[in-house]
Amino acid sequence: MGSPVYQTAVQDHADAIIHAFPRETNPGLELAKRFTKRCETVPAGMELYAEGEQCGNLYIVTSGWIILHQILEDGRRQILDFALPGTLLGLQPDAGNEMPHTAEALTDAEVAVIPLNRLVESLRGNADIAWRFIAATAGALNVAYDSLTDVGRRTAREAVAHLLLRLFTRVQAQGGGLDDATIRFPLTQEHIGDALGLTAVHVCRTLKSLREDRIMQAGFGILTVLDPEELAEIAGANIGSIPYPVIADGPHLAHMAA
Amino acid sequence: MGSPVYQTAVQDHADAIIHAFPRETNPGLELAKRFTKRCETVPAGMELYAEGEQCGNLYIVTSGWIILHQILEDGRRQILDFALPGTLLGLQPDAGNEMPHTAEALTDAEVAVIPLNRLVESLRGNADIAWRFIAATAGALNVAYDSLTDVGRRTAREAVAHLLLRLFTRVQAQGGGLDDATIRFPLTQEHIGDALGLTAVHVCRTLKSLREDRIMQAGFGILTVLDPEELAEIAGANIGSIPYPVIADGPHLAHMAA
DNA sequence: CGACTACTTGATGAATTTCAAGCCATGTGG
DNA sequence: CCACATGGCTTGAAATTCATCAAGTAGTCG
Numbered sequence: 132m133g134s135p136v137y138q139t140a141v142q143d144h145a146d147a148i149i150h151a152f153p154r155e156t157n158p159g160l161e162l163a164k165r166f167t168k169r170c171e172t173v174p175a176g177m178e179l180y181a182e183g184e185q186c187g188n189l190y191i192v193t194s195g196w197i198i199l200h201q202i203l204e205d206g207r208r209q210i211l212d213f214a215l216p217g218t219l220l221g222l223q224p225d226a227g228n229e230m231p232h233t234a235e236a237l238t239d240a241e242v243a244v245i246p247l248n249r250l251v252e253s254l255r256g257n258a259d260i261a262w263r264f265i266a267a268t269a270g271a272l273n274v275a276y277d278s279l280t281d282v283g284r285r286t287a288r289e290a291v292a293h294l295l296l297r298l299f300t301r302v303q304a305q306g307g308g309l310d311d312a313t314i315r316f317p318l319t320q321e322h323i324g325d326a327l328g329l330t331a332v333h334v335c336r337t338l339k340s341l342r343e344d345r346i347m348q349a350g351f352g353i354l355t356v357l358d359p360e361e362l363a364e365i366a367g368a369n370i371g372s373i374p375y376p377v378i379a380d381g382p383h384l385a386h387m388a389a
Numbered sequence: 390m391g392s393p394v395y396q397t398a399v400q401d402h403a404d405a406i407i408h409a410f411p412r413e414t415n416p417g418l419e420l421a422k423r424f425t426k427r428c429e430t431v432p433a434g435m436e437l438y439a440e441g442e443q444c445g446n447l448y449i450v451t452s453g454w455i456i457l458h459q460i461l462e463d464g465r466r467q468i469l470d471f472a473l474p475g476t477l478l479g480l481q482p483d484a485g486n487e488m489p490h491t492a493e494a495l496t497d498a499e500v501a502v503i504p505l506n507r508l509v510e511s512l513r514g515n516a517d518i519a520w521r522f523i524a525a526t527a528g529a530l531n532v533a534y535d536s537l538t539d540v541g542r543r544t545a546r547e548a549v550a551h552l553l554l555r556l557f558t559r560v561q562a563q564g565g566g567l568d569d570a571t572i573r574f575p576l577t578q579e580h581i582g583d584a585l586g587l588t589a590v591h592v593c594r595t596l597k598s599l600r601e602d603r604i605m606q607a608g609f610g611i612l613t614v615l616d617p618e619e620l621a622e623i624a625g626a627n628i629g630s631i632p633y634p635v636i637a638d639g640p641h642l643a644h645m646a647a
Numbered sequence: 648c649g650a651c652t653a654c655t656t657g658a659t660g661a662a663t664t665t666c667a668a669g670c671c672a673t674g675t676g677g
Numbered sequence: 678c679c680a681c682a683t684g685g686c687t688t689g690a691a692a693t694t695c696a697t698c699a700a701g702t703a704g705t706c707g
Contacts, residue, residue, distance in 0.1 A: 209542045255516040256516070258514070265482075268526040279467055283540045283583075284466065287694080330696055335656085653702105655703100665691080667691105670686080671685090673682105
């Protein structure tokens with residue numbers, strides 16, 4: 132394992148699985164898009180908004196992965212969250228203020244655009260929509276708190292296990308899995324490191340160890356969980372209580388679409 | 390410095406300052422309390438709600454400090470946020486679910502209680518209140534993201550500087566300072582460590598270094614910032630953009646008070 | 648083919664933890 | 678008033694985790 136032979140074997144496996152599922156499907160969000168008049172396509176690597184700039188819009192991710200991050204002066208980067216389809220983006224307590232973080236597409240992505248001025252209007256007389264925004268933001272807060280515990284108080288092995296488990300269950304819960312044990316997984320080891328406060332080198336060693344223990348495999352664009360119980364055990368997580376914030380879609384979005 | 394002589398000198402100073410300001414004042418929140426029919430007193434060390442239990446209320450802190458934390462099986466603790474007067478507590482995306490963290494009073498504290506069922510009702514037809522909840526939660530998310538960057542990507546010295554600066558400016562912004570350079574500061578070094586993913590021992594050494602550089606002093610219940618510019622420099626922060634989440638008080642709370 | 652990115656591995660070093668001891672102020676019971 | 682325990686802080690020495698530096702392997706893309 133870890134040898135070239137292992138690598139090509141796994142990569143073939145990955146190719147086979149991915150080709151069997153040519154497109155990422157987001158059944159629920161089809162609805163959202165139907166009611167949303169203005170959508171934007173964000174190619175991989177492009178920023179949706181950047182730290183320091185003002186942003187007059189909210190976004191709801193409809194396809195692809197988007198990362199939120201902060202960067203320190205000397206280039207150190209902290210990834211704050213991974214936004215998947217259904218995630219609300221860009222909400223700030225003070226509408227006129229500068230964004231405190233950057234949102235960058237990790238894969239080609241699509242977002243529904245909601246102008247901020249439209250938001251206040253939508254809130255008025257529509258408690259259901261208001262609640263959806265509150266719930267989505269509270270969900271994102273729970274995710275951030277979980278990440279804080281990962282970074283602050285778990286070892287590299289525990290943190291990596293926990294992060295992968297959280298992303299895995301989140302994708303699976305949305306029906307986005309390739310099969311019961313595997314999901315598309317566009318993160319590099321550097322992304323994992325930047326999310327957990329580790330270096331890519333150390334993530335590499337950590338993943339190797341988890342792989343050798345036959346717990347999971349990550350790479351080549353997919354993540355497959357071989358031993359979910361053991362993964363949860365290492366992560367120190369009760370798998371039932373893993374949060375993922377989704378601003379549920381449906382006809383409600385019609386009111387807010389630009 | 391660090392000698393017994395230094396300690397007693399500083400402690401005398403602390404005593405003198407604190408006695409000059411016998412009570413913590415929260416001018417704005419007087420209003421809130423007037424409109425809130427049900428308040429609760431939470432003595433230091435007591436839990437407002439605990440991880441795993443259901444909680445049918447929201448709370449707004451009206452006095453004192455409350456910490457939010459998660460604890461791993463083996464006792465490792467991560468402090469997620471410090472709740473000060475004006476902070477909204479207990480909001481969850483799914484009303485019926487278990488709390489994912491614990492809220493514990495760090496000092497004697499008081500909170501205004503808002504039953505959850507009252508919340509939905511208040512939201513209906515009152516976009517202003519809805520917006521206050523959204524803004525407060527989005528603010529807490531910003532704070533969590535800042536903490537994540539502290540823990541993940543800053544050195545101990547940078548992280549401690551940044552945390553102290555954030556707490557300091559937050560208290561000062563609410564007019565809660567004892568004077569321009571000092572605030573009440575009930576955290577132990579262990580609290581600081583648990584907020585930043587460090588041990589109390591290492592926090593001790595880090596504080597010592599900052600103290601020897603004449604940048605700040607913490608201890609004996611107060612924090613005084615001697616060199617704000619240098620502190621911000623070390624923290625790597627543009628001091629203007631430090632977030633603190635407050636659910637603004639005023640007549641609005643009347644609608645929600647139990 | 649060269650340049651590039653992601654990943655891998657080894658050797659070395661630094662930041663931080665762990666373990667251990669002691670100090671000081673506070674509180675408590677005899 | 679003393680003996681004793683306790684909590685928060687301090688300091689030193691050793692151990693560990695993780696970062697840094699460096700080099701090499703594939704695969705991909707032009």
